Amino acid sequence: MSxxxxxxxxxxxxxxxxxVKRQLPPALDAQLPEVPRDEQTTxxxxxxxxxxxxxxxxxxxxxxxxxxxxxxxxxxxxEEIYAEATSIYDQYVEALEAGAFEALQAYxxxxxxxxxxxxxxxNEVVGIVLLLRDVLARALFIKYHSNLDKLNDILDAYxxxxxxxxxxxxxxxxxxxxxxxxxxxxxIRELSTPVLQVRERLLILPIIGLIDPxxxxxxTEQLLVAIRSNRxxxxxxxxxxxPVMDTNVANHLVxxxxxxxxxxxTVIVTGLSPDIAxxxxxxxxxxxxxxxxxxxxxxxxxxxxxLGYKVMPMMGExxxx
Amino acid sequence: MxxxxxxxxxxxxxxxxxxxxxxxxxxxxxxxxxxxxxxxSKGVIIDLTALDILDSFATRTLxxxxxxxxxxxxxxxxVGMQPxxxxxxxQLGLSLPEIATxxxxxxxxxxxxxxxxxxxxxxxxxGPVEP
Amino acid sequence: MSLDRxxxxxxxxxxxxxxxxxxxxxxxxxxxxxxxxxxxVVGIVTALSEMTRNMLLYAGRGELLIExxxxxxxxxxxxxxxxxxxGIPDVQKAMMDGYSTSGGLGMGLPGIKxxxxxxxxxxxxxxxxxxxxxxxxxxx
Numbered sequence: 001m002s003x004x005x006x007x008x009x010x011x012x013x014x015x016x017x018x019x020v021k022r023q024l025p026p027a028l029d030a031q032l033p034e035v036p037r038d039e040q041t042t043x044x045x046x047x048x049x050x051x052x053x054x055x056x057x058x059x060x061x062x063x064x065x066x067x068x069x070x071x072x073x074x075x076x077x078x079e080e081i082y083a084e085a086t087s088i089y090d091q092y093v094e095a096l097e098a099g100a101f102e103a104l105q106a107y108x109x110x111x112x113x114x115x116x117x118x119x120x121x122x123n124e125v126v127g128i129v130l131l132l133r134d135v136l137a138r139a140l141f142i143k144y145h146s147n148l149d150k151l152n153d154i155l156d157a158y159x160x161x162x163x164x165x166x167x168x169x170x171x172x173x174x175x176x177x178x179x180x181x182x183x184x185x186x187x188i189r190e191l192s193t194p195v196l197q198v199r200e201r202l203l204i205l206p207i208i209g210l211i212d213p214x215x216x217x218x219x220t221e222q223l224l225v226a227i228r229s230n231r232x233x234x235x236x237x238x239x240x241x242x243p244v245m246d247t248n249v250a251n252h253l254v255x256x257x258x259x260x261x262x263x264x265x266t267v268i269v270t271g272l273s274p275d276i277a278x279x280x281x282x283x284x285x286x287x288x289x290x291x292x293x294x295x296x297x298x299x300x301x302x303x304x305x306x307l308g309y310k311v312m313p314m315m316g317e318x319x320x321x
Numbered sequence: 322m323x324x325x326x327x328x329x330x331x332x333x334x335x336x337x338x339x340x341x342x343x344x345x346x347x348x349x350x351x352x353x354x355x356x357x358x359x360x361x362s363k364g365v366i367i368d369l370t371a372l373d374i375l376d377s378f379a380t381r382t383l384x385x386x387x388x389x390x391x392x393x394x395x396x397x398x399x400v401g402m403q404p405x406x407x408x409x410x411x412q413l414g415l416s417l418p419e420i421a422t423x424x425x426x427x428x429x430x431x432x433x434x435x436x437x438x439x440x441x442x443x444x445x446x447x448g449p450v451e452p
Numbered sequence: 453m454s455l456d457r458x459x460x461x462x463x464x465x466x467x468x469x470x471x472x473x474x475x476x477x478x479x480x481x482x483x484x485x486x487x488x489x490x491x492x493v494v495g496i497v498t499a500l501s502e503m504t505r506n507m508l509l510y511a512g513r514g515e516l517l518i519e520x521x522x523x524x525x526x527x528x529x530x531x532x533x534x535x536x537x538x539g540i541p542d543v544q545k546a547m548m549d550g551y552s553t554s555g556g557l558g559m560g561l562p563g564i565k566x567x568x569x570x571x572x573x574x575x576x577x578x579x580x581x582x583x584x585x586x587x588x589x590x591x592x
Contacts, residue, residue: 221491224404231424255411262407262416264400264423342473374476374494376501377560405494413498413563 037099044157049097051143052136060089063128063135072127075119084111092132096161101168108172116173116180125173126166133162193219195226201233202303203265206296208241216252220259227265234303235260238296240271245279254285266306267291270299324349326356332433333357334426336368343378350386357393364433365390368426370401380415387420396421396436400429460485460520467513472504475516479531486520486529487589496529496587499567503533503583506559511537511581521586528569528588536580543575 037045052059064085067073073081088111095104115125140158144151193215196204205223227235237256242249257267268291272280281287293299324345327334333356335349353365367383369375375383387397398421410416421436423429460482464475479500483493500516507514514535521530540546546561561583565571568585575581 221404221408224407228404228424231428233424233428258416259404259407259411262399262402262410262422263404264425264428340473340477343469373480374498374501376498376505378505403494405491408491409494409498409567412495412566413502413560414566415563 040153041157044154045097045099045161048140048154048158049093052093052096052139055139056089056093059135059139060085063089063132066131066135067128070127070131072124072131073120076115080118084115087111088128089132092129092136092165095165095168096158099161101164104165104168105172108169109176111169112173112176116177122170122174122177126170129166129169133166136162189215189218193222195223197226197230197232198300199304199307199309201231201307202300203227203230203232203235204238204296204300205235206238206241210244211242211249211252213248213252216249220252220256223256224259224263227260227263232265234266234268234306236268236270236296236299236303238271238299239269239276240296242271242276245276247283250280250283250285253280254290257290268293268299268302270294270296324352326352328356328360328362329430331363331437332366332430333360333362333364334366334368336370337372339371339373341372341379346379346382350382350389353386354389354393357390357395362395363437364396364398366398366400366426366429366433368401368429369399369406370403370425372403372406375402375406375410375415377413377415380410380417383420384417387417396433398423398429398432400425460518462518464516464518465513466504466507466516468508472501472508475504475518476501479518482518482520483529486527488529488587489590492587492590495567496531499564499585500531500533502560502564503531503585506583507533507535507537507581510540510559511535523588526588528586530584530586532582532584534580534582539577539579539581540573540575541577543573 064081067081067085076084091104091107095101112125137155137158140154141151144154193205193207196206198204203223203226205219207219211219223235223237226232237253239245239253253269257269260267270293272292272294277287277292280290291302293302324335324337324341327336333353335353337349341349353367356362357365367386372379383399390397399417400423402422421432423432462478462482464471464478466472466475476497480493480497483496488496500518504514504516507516514533514537517530517532517534519530519532521528540559546559547565548562561571561573564583564585568587570584570586572584573581574584
């Protein structure tokens with residue numbers, strides 16, 4: 001096998017390089033209003049953060065209490081919630097002080113990767129972040145209630161930062177969920193169009209279901225890579241399970257046949273109903289050029305014939321007749 | 322950049338490297354045609370394993386090459402096309418209908434072997450029986 | 453932003469066969485850098501090759517611009533091929549003449565369009581020709 005084959009792995013669909021899979025969405029930061037951090041704001045934040053750190057244990061307890069009371073994170077055990085809460089609290093406070101939202105976004109993505117498989121939902125994540133914001137705000141009220149001017153200044157510094165944190169974490173979670181869903185859809189798509197090797201040099205591709213242009217391209221790409229890695233000389237494409245054959249699908253089919261030929265493989269199309277055959281003729285496909293056989297079984301026999309297999313009688317059967 | 326052409330028995334093998342300019346391709350065409358004539362080869366294998374893209378010019382040139390080689394009595398086989406290149410070609414609407422294709426060098430040689438054997442059989446039909 | 457997405461922009465003057473080759477290499481490198489799959493890269497470079505060929509053939513020379521581009525939260529590549537040549541007199545017809553399998557009449561504009569996600573052409577008799585194509589990264 002050449003280097004080329006190894007780099008492509010098992011011969012499934014070609015993917016984007018792994019390095020870009022975990023990309024954070026561009027310009028999330030740019031979409032949020034810039035919070036001007038003048039010296040006064042920075043000083044105030046430093047002051048309130050010091051207080052939130054000093055009160056860490058109590059405030060975290062309070063937050064956990066509220067989480068349980070609100071019936072959030074029910075999929076997780078108390079120990080697990082405690083562990084995550086500890087790190088979220090610290091990250092939150094860190095983000096308040098340093099304003100490093102990139103770090104927070106990365107943290108949020110990490111957190112999401114951990115808790116999504118546990119079944120945590122979006123409303124829960126948004127809920128707990130807002131609860132923390134509230135718990136911390138209350139703590140600030142308590143500390144500065146005797147000086148309303150100071151309290152106002154403190155809140156002026158706290159609120160924009162806290163809101164930005166809430167948005168960053170929530171959006172990060174949602175995006176990770178969307179990524180997971182897309183990956184799952186992709187996996188389903190691939191599973192629904194397996195390329196099967198049944199004999200040496202012979203591949204079978206049963207296509208089932210509706211084919212949109214994206215799926216069609218994917219099927220073709222997967223097949224071509226499989227032809228190469230399995231060194232297939234014949235491919236049987238069965239379209240019995242394709243309910244609708246329109247111009248687009250027909251064109252994709254023709255393209256797949258032509259591209260397979262460029263890799264030295266002969267394609268036999270099976271499962272063509274008379275209706276579909278008519279559609280193909282109507283759009284100008286020269287069926288004479290396409291190797292078609294009525295059903296899958298016949299297609300496989302034709303393929304074996306092309307490959308030079310002889311059909312031998314089974315042992316014990318030969319004696320009959 | 323010259324494409325190396327190897328002789329293997331009755332056949333010529335040309336392995337294309339990745340980045341060929343138009344003039345490199347034209348040069349290859351001329352060199353192959355000349356060599357086929359000179360060495361009376363029966364078949365030519367053009368190995369596209371390292372070819373990065375196949376655009377309209379490259380396609381036309383390959384087609385012309387195969388045509389001219391056939392005029393000199395030899396068969397051309399294209400091998401090693403990358404899946405991505407094949408896919409792009411058919412999207413572009415290009416194909417190489419008159420040229421034989423095979424997966425790789427091994428398959429290409431097997432194909433030429435079958436083809437030239439049949440040709441020889443054809444010639445002796447009606448003639449003296451081979452020992 | 454945590455992941456640097458270099459914004460890329462490369463202008464290439466096209467006057468000869470070797471410029472075409474260089475342009476293909478550059479486009480290939482940029483497309484990979486932007487994160488396109490191998491299949492997409494081959495499609496992009498092939499489309500660029502055809503666009504550049506047309507410039508050389510019909511105008512003798514021209515200019516290529518290869519840029520990274522963003523639209524909302526999708527990223528992609530933008531390629532512009534501009535020449536001051538005689539222009540295309542009948543664009544409608546040009547868009548119909550694809551490659552036939554016997555092939556290769558016409559400029560292959562439909563083919564270029566098929567390879568890319570978006571395709572624009574501005575041209576007119578004696579007005580030169582500009583072809584603009586884009587391809588977007590798949591978000592999954």
